[in-house]
Amino acid sequence: MGVVHGDQMILNIGPQHPSTHGVLRLEVKTDGEIVSEVKPHIGYLHRCFEKHSENVTYEQVIPFTDRCDYLAAMNSNFGYVVAMEELMEIKVPERVDFIRVIMGELNRIASHLLALGVYGLDVGAFTPFLYMLRDRERILDMFEYTCGARLLYNYMWVGGVSHDLPKDFVKICGDFLDYFEPQISEYNELLTYNKIFIERTADVGVLPADVAVSFGVTGPNLRGSGVKWDVRKDEPYSIYDRFDFDVPTGTGEFGTVGDCFDRYWVRMLEVKESVKILRQALKDIPDGDVHQAIPKKIRPPKGSVYRRTESPRGDLGYYIISDGTPVASRVKMRSPAFTALSVLDEISRGWMISDVIAILGSLDIVLGEIDR
Amino acid sequence: MTLTEIKTAIEKQFPGSVLENEDLGEHQVELKGDQWLELATFLKTDPTLCFDQLECITGVDTGEEGPLQSRYNLHSMEHRHKIEVIISHDRENPKVASIEQLWHIGDWFERETYDMFGIVYEGHRDLRRILCPDDWEGWPLRKDYEGQENYHGIIVPKIKEEEGWE
Numbered sequence: 001m002g003v004v005h006g007d008q009m010i011l012n013i014g015p016q017h018p019s020t021h022g023v024l025r026l027e028v029k030t031d032g033e034i035v036s037e038v039k040p041h042i043g044y045l046h047r048c049f050e051k052h053s054e055n056v057t058y059e060q061v062i063p064f065t066d067r068c069d070y071l072a073a074m075n076s077n078f079g080y081v082v083a084m085e086e087l088m089e090i091k092v093p094e095r096v097d098f099i100r101v102i103m104g105e106l107n108r109i110a111s112h113l114l115a116l117g118v119y120g121l122d123v124g125a126f127t128p129f130l131y132m133l134r135d136r137e138r139i140l141d142m143f144e145y146t147c148g149a150r151l152l153y154n155y156m157w158v159g160g161v162s163h164d165l166p167k168d169f170v171k172i173c174g175d176f177l178d179y180f181e182p183q184i185s186e187y188n189e190l191l192t193y194n195k196i197f198i199e200r201t202a203d204v205g206v207l208p209a210d211v212a213v214s215f216g217v218t219g220p221n222l223r224g225s226g227v228k229w230d231v232r233k234d235e236p237y238s239i240y241d242r243f244d245f246d247v248p249t250g251t252g253e254f255g256t257v258g259d260c261f262d263r264y265w266v267r268m269l270e271v272k273e274s275v276k277i278l279r280q281a282l283k284d285i286p287d288g289d290v291h292q293a294i295p296k297k298i299r300p301p302k303g304s305v306y307r308r309t310e311s312p313r314g315d316l317g318y319y320i321i322s323d324g325t326p327v328a329s330r331v332k333m334r335s336p337a338f339t340a341l342s343v344l345d346e347i348s349r350g351w352m353i354s355d356v357i358a359i360l361g362s363l364d365i366v367l368g369e370i371d372r
Numbered sequence: 373m374t375l376t377e378i379k380t381a382i383e384k385q386f387p388g389s390v391l392e393n394e395d396l397g398e399h400q401v402e403l404k405g406d407q408w409l410e411l412a413t414f415l416k417t418d419p420t421l422c423f424d425q426l427e428c429i430t431g432v433d434t435g436e437e438g439p440l441q442s443r444y445n446l447h448s449m450e451h452r453h454k455i456e457v458i459i460s461h462d463r464e465n466p467k468v469a470s471i472e473q474l475w476h477i478g479d480w481f482e483r484e485t486y487d488m489f490g491i492v493y494e495g496h497r498d499l500r501r502i503l504c505p506d507d508w509e510g511w512p513l514r515k516d517y518e519g520q521e522n523y524h525g526i527i528v529p530k531i532k533e534e535e536g537w538e
Contacts, residue, residue: 043503050488051512213424213449216477229449304397306445306456308427319430319443330513334428334445342480371503 007032011353015044019122019357022367024341026356033352038345045371053331058084058298059158061331066152068333069369071114074107074143075311076369077156082237083307083318084158088300095288096160097239102173102281103143103155105274109180110139111312112220112267112274115364119264120191122361123200128191135183138176145169159294170282177275177282184272192268201264202255205347205359209258215346216339219314220270221363224250224263231310243280245273260362267364299326313337313364333372337365373420373453375399381421385414402458409469409495415446415455416474422448423455426475429482431489433515440466440489440514461491470496488513 014025023044029037049068053061065080066073078100085092117132140150147155147163155162166172191197207217209225222229230247232240248269250262300322308317314336321330340363348356373381379401383390389411391402403411415423423446432441439460447454459468470493472478482493483502490511493499500506509520519528 043501043505046503048512054513210424211476214476216426216475216481227449234452302395304400306428306430315427317428317445319428319445321432330430330432332428332430338480339477342477346476 008036013356015041019361020367021118021360021365024365024367024370026344026360028353028356030353035348035351035353035356038348038356040341040344042341042367042370045367047372049333049372050331053328055327057326058300058328061328062157063152063154065333066154067368068335068372069311069313069316069337069366070151071366072107072111072312073151073153074103074155075111075309075316077153078104078238079307079309079311079316079318081156081158082309083305083320084298084300086307087303087305087320087322088158088295088298090159090293090295092159092293093288093290094239094286096290096293098281098285099161099165099290100156100238101240101243102165102278102285103146103161105277105281106139106142106173108312109271109274110136112271113139115312116187116191116264116267119361119364120197123197123358125191125194125197128187131183131190132187135180138180142169142172142176145172157294158298160290160292164290170285173278174282177278181272181275184268187268192265198254198261200358201260201362202253204255204260204355205351205362206256207258207263207343207347211346212258212343215343217314217343218336218339219310219312220266221263221314221340223248224266224362225258226250226262231308231315235308237307237309243277245276248273260358263362263364297326299324308334311336313366313369314340333369335369335372337363337367338370341365341370373451375401375455378421378453378455381418382411382414385418386411396458397456399454400456400458402460405459405461405468408459409471412444412469412471412474415457420451422450424449426471426477426481427454429478429485431485431491431513433489433513435515439463440491442468442485442491444471466490467492467494469494470499472496487511490514 009030011028014020015023025041027039028035049064052064062077065076069076113132113136117129120128144150147153207225209227212222212225226249228247228249233247248266250257250266253265254261302324304321306319308315316336317334319332323329348359379390386407389404393402415421425447427445427447430443442459444457472482482496485491486499487501487504510517
């Protein structure tokens with residue numbers, strides 16, 4: 001039998017559609033029900049982050065970074081302050097480094113839980129989503145207890161953090177980890193080893209390693225393709241070089257290396273690694289003053305810096321150019337979700353429309369960060 | 373490889389393409405723009421350099437008098453070294469060769485820089501705005517940008533000196 005061609009149809013998914021994870025419009029060209037091209041149209045959420053940053057002082061940029069990646073605002077803050085400290089050559093107290101790592105890893109767990117839960121929702125499993133959001137809520141409570149905000153923290157400042165940890169935080173966080181670790185196997189029973197879930201995701205949307213690197217895909221998506229690259233390990237920043245943790249990569253558990261299931265599975269394994277880091281950090285956290293190194297006036301010397309950090313979505317880079325005044329001359333954010341979305345067309349061709357939703361979900365994009 | 377070694381390798385293959393600049397940082401190198409496509413191909417395919425990852429393209433406006441710049445952050449997964457290439461463009465007619473077909477992500481990064489600075493990447497197969505609407509006027513991140521009064525009947529907010537946002 002030869003190849004059968006159906007009528008070509010153009011289908012618009014979004015901009016207001018639950019499975020696009022935000023305001024994103026996909027222009028899908030289909031041949032029958034087979035997808036022949038996907039054109040993402042972005043920019044619906046463009047809020048001129050970079051232009052704003054040239055009109056406010058350096059410390060006033062931090063709340064904007066919260067609003068870029070609103071699911072992992074701690075990690076967005078983290079990237080910015082690390083870049084700023086590199087530019088100004090500030091050494092922060094050890095306690096600050098520990099607090100930042102603890103917050104960053106907690107936020108990574110929270111972000112991954114949402115990504116995994118919503119992914120289940122995308123492919124038709126409702127219950128795991130509720131379980132994961134229940135546990136994410138406990139992490140957000142801890143953030144609220146520490147800095148007063150649930151989602152947009154403005155917690156990390158250049159040279160320090162806004163509030164010290166509450167006195168009983170180490171115990172509360174330890175209790176949470178004791179509660180949380182057994183939950184991971186519950187998620188696995190609920191979702192990961194579900195036959196329908198595996199059928200929907202294994203072998204679907206395979207992203208080969210060389211294509212991933214060429215498209216600048218980073219983070220769990222790149223590791224899902226079997227490339228062992230993690231900025232925390234390979235270009236350590238803050239104090240990540242002190243902790244003992246693994247970098248999980250995709251192995252093609254139920255299908256091919258780099259399929260949707262691998263990207264999902266890498267996130268699940270990463271949650272476990274974050275728990276490992278958290279336990280070590282909670283054990284070793286020293287005393288100290290968290291406000292000691294905060295500069296009175298932020299006026300970096302002339303120059304530029306490009307620093308990337310590992311956010312839950314991948315390499316989050318900040319390019320900051322200073323001209324010696326209290327206002328930045330240029331702030332550029334290299335968004336990991338932006339690069340991840342660009343690969344969608346490449347890996348969706350030849351799949352059904354429902355698979356495009358599964359592939360898009362597995363990339364875990366946040367539109368706030370793509371559009372900035 | 374260190375920056376000096378990379379520079380020497382480039383200079384050997386393309387004499388006269390490395391520009392001397394005292395103000396540059398640790399990993400930065402300023403290159404002439406006229407042979408950029410050949411140079412980029414060399415950077416990507418040469419086995420000792422092997423820059424297979426294009427991390428970022430940043431557009432920069434150096435001020436009223438100065439040129440526009442494209443800054444490319446390159447990284448090698450194999451050798452784990454990095455470099456930042458700076459190419460300056462004429463302010464009136466900013467253009468440079470596109471590297472979209474070498475690194476796939478160059479497609480979107482170049483579109484973004486075009487959108488914000490109006491730098492034309494010659495040879496790009498689909499160079500149009502990406503974050504702003506297609507019929508937006510002007511290049512928003514240039515220092516001398518003045519926004520349009522209204523867009524399809526919607527008033528565009530402006531920054532007022534001293535008072536902040538309207």
